[in-house]
């Protein structure tokens with residue numbers, strides 16, 4: 001049997017993050033990737049210059065086309081942009097019982113461009129996050145979701161607990177935006193136990209798409225039947241290796257190297 005995963009996310013014209021990173025990650029994990037596009041971004045390694053939303057009806061129609069015919073074993077959400085798209089995604093996820101769902105609460109790009117409207121944060125938190133098997137905020141997203149500043153490992157743990165209270169089955173607070181050694185450290189909380197997932201810090205500026213890749217890898221591992229924490233550990237290990245083989249392209253933050261074993265001249269970036 002071929003496992004199928006779904007990504008509901010935005011397009012990154014530069015190919016480093018968003019739908020493009022998700023589909024490469026699914027392919028690496030030998031999972032068939034289906035995709036629901038929410039918006040296009042004109043984007044490269046330096047930043048985002050334009051964002052265009054798809055009509056909510058177009059988002060809904062893509063979901064229907066996939067689930068009515070193909071079916072999915074797991075899904076993830078990425079950039080959802082605005083309240084109308086979030087509401088549409090919530091309706092579709094509930095109607096078709098799409099699960100397990102990984103929610104990557106994408107809000108700001110690596111280069112600081114806002115990817116989610118201010119008035120959509122509460123909507124994401126109250127309507128979509130409770131449907132998640134795992135929600136994966138980075139430092140800034142965690143701060144916006146729970147209203148506290150994250151500076152230490154203890155802060156990451158407290159934030160994970162606060163975000164868990166919004167209703168997801170588990171929370172992974174990611175450390176890519178944290179200072180020092182915490183940069184490679186993520187905190188898992190499932191309501192029962194905390195786990196600190198540590199990886200050595202990879203010294204590269206080519207880190208575009210790390211969060212998208214991580215959440216897509218978790219979804220791919222879910223599609224393959226992994227238990228949640230096992231899926232997350234394997235996904236983190238994949239992202240660390242992909243970061244080590246990041247691509248030194250463009251003048252800004254290059255993308256992680258999704259197909260590192262196949263790269264003839266894979267460098268550390």
Ligand SMILES: Nc1ncnc2c1ncn2[C@@H]1O[C@H](COP(=O)(O)OP(=O)(O)O)[C@@H](O)[C@H]1O
Nearest residue numbers: 138174175176177183184185200201202210211
């Ligand atoms: N320089 C780095 N070295 C090692 N791991 C990293 C580094 N930067 C990010 N990560 C890891 O990549 C994953 C994505 O995290 P993060 O970069 O915070 O997400 P986002 O792209 O959403 O901001 C996490 O597992 C994080 O620990």
Ligand SMILES: Cc1ncc(COP(=O)(O)O)c(N)n1
Nearest residue numbers: 010011017018109110208209
């Ligand atoms: C379409 C899209 N989705 C998500 C991100 C976040 O990715 P990153 O945090 O690596 O910039 C992005 N930049 N663009």
